[in-house]
Amino acid sequence: VELFEACQQQSSDLTRRKFTYANQLFVSLSDARLYLTGSSMNGLGCRSSDADMCLVMSRNRRGDAIHILSTLQRLFRSLSYVDNPQLIRAKVPILRFREKGSDLEFDLNINNTVGIRNTFLLRSYAYADLRIRPIILVIKKWARHSQINDASKGTLSSYTLVLMVLHYLQTLNEPVLPSLQKDYPECFSPFMELDLVPEGSKHIPPYISRNQSSLGDLLLGFLKYYAIDFRWDSHVISVREARALPKNNSHLWRNKYICVEPFENNNVARAVHEKSKFETIKFQFAESYRKLEQKKDLDSILPVRTVINEESSRR
Template identity: 60%
Template sequence: MFTRSPGLPHKRRQSNGLLSHFPVPPIFSQQQLVDFQRNRANSAAHGLPFGLPVLPPYQWNPAPSSPPVPHGSPSAKARKRRSDDHGQYDLKRQCFSPTGPHNSPAARASGSPSPSPTRRGPATRPSDVQHQAGSPLASPRRMGCLPSLGEASQDDNELVGLQSAAKDKLSQQILDLFISCQQQDDDLEKKELCRAQLQRDIQMLFPFSRIYLTGSSLSGFGTRSSDADLCLVIQEGSVDQKNDAVHVLSLVQKLCYTLSYIDRPQLIRAKVPILKFKDRISGVEFDLNVNNIVGIRNTFLLRTYAYIEKRVRPIVLLIKKWAGYYGINNASRGTLSSYTLVLMVLHYLQTLPEPVIPCLQRDYPECFFPTMDIHLVPNGPRSIPPFISKNQSSLGELFLGFLKYYATVFKWDKHVISVRQAKAIPKTNCTDWRKFICVEEPFDGSNTARAVHEKEKFEAIKSQFHASWQVLKLRKDLNFVLPVRQSKQNR
């Protein structure tokens, strides 16, 4: 039913030139395309299987305790693979060489590049791959403040540091909530397995496409129950979301009906249309968009903030839980999105007299350049070092200060929250800033809080900040503003 069509049907060609980009995308060099044609001819001449070249979006280093098994296999949930049990699914972990053609027959057959283009024989597990010295992927753990992409949880030594600093009851409650609810390595691994398999299947429709895991799952701000966001990139640059993106997602939706591991694919025609579906294997809910490139950029910006200072992730998780409990964390209902809440937390931490975190886009502009080629974005911040803050406030003090800042200090009617500039900037007459709450998107400058368009909802948000601050400064017990046991159960 679905052939290896290099692009969209002719009847859907639009004047914006989107469809004319297939099958030659701008992300591949001329040499890579020449190699691709040569490999295809050689494979046909020798009767070998041939898969289209794939450029994975980021290096994937799964945690050693999570051995990979075929996604969709009946034994996927139960079987642990032996250390010497190699297979084609090893190649789905997105560990790749940043340069050079991928000529291995195993790589061509699986649709993913081999970690070593000259090696023959069994596939190599990503944890065994030795990258060349000087490569941006040389260290499988971390070169700067960031953990590898296969690791979601906090380092043990960082948790020990947080525990030693959590001397008061409120701080200990916040830390306990974080440890209980934070996304685990195996949670992230399940999402990656589905992403990798879906990328291979969608490449039957769009051979040069890639799928990126984005949002809280990858940024470090996810919980064990977090849904997963995916971005299907079919070309560099923008895509007409009203027409082309909807058509692409409708084709993907039809494909999903034929995939045994996908359940209930539903097309949502929003401003940025998405395809919602559930992975039958892991039970994770996914939202897939097309070419929402800014989502990839801000994922890796937020990921850097998440790991640059050990107190950031526990505070963000707490505030998302707090906002969800009081019903002010749902953009579809006219309140704050989780992304907006994260930006509000980062802004507060940046603007303290002694900042807890730096301004990354100001201090490291070369790592977050807004027009950087999208396939370079994941490796952009890898060398950024940890930030040593002079601010030694506890988790409890930071939470209380956050509530006070937005309850009594920040001027909602006059200022825009800007993480990009690490300050509150004056509102202008721009349409985006004529809203009750204004939070600047760090890359495209839009207002991420534009969903709050009703005065009643805005007043409810403000009053909750104030009420929680008043209670917490007297009680210093998290249970008075957020039931801890219930929050742990709903992780």
């Protein structure tokens, strides 16, 4: 709890991300909308988290994302308050840049509306129970410290980690969470008008879980679940179904070691492809479970004071 309270994103941080100079860049685009997405909006961000943004263009302004981002990159280079704009040609291309004079980094994409829908679905899960946000933040810090939280190096993305935590909390004998997609499909319909997506979660009544486990017990159980109980060779993690699905012969999961079903079937499937990375991840889960089960002390797997100091120094 101390770690969460020190590292969680504050309302002032969110305001800064919403109203920073980047927002002013698009004032002239009256038929475009800029959305803050990712951990800065879904409630799972740290004070040092980067800001993800999606620029949604109207149909008559839509074009190739690379072309639009290249145009914006040239514009950004002329602005005194933007530093080092880089065009990253990923599956979802992004323009990455910094606010000059600060450590605040932005990732801007074009028309990735699935990311907007995922943001508000994750936000609904994050606030469904008071234990969700603290345990996810601590697990993300643990995974980063254990060097298994870097998708660019073949390990787990933060998005994948979050889905793994939610899935675990759904599959306990007394679940901490339900499947919100199954219980409230009308609030998370992929066909809902984009402007209405932020309102969808406001119509969900509070979820009251009969599970009263402490954060410590849930953290230990999370490590045990993926170190011992979960069958990586035959199951796919699914938050949508609130259970583990059988890994069939679908091309999506063939020759993949960690398989996590995304929120929407048309989204990119999350998986770990390299056996060596998979073994490293499994080892970290097993070793951290052994240490935490033995010592019952978070410092045995994560240097809490060091993490808090690092977070404070980056603000």
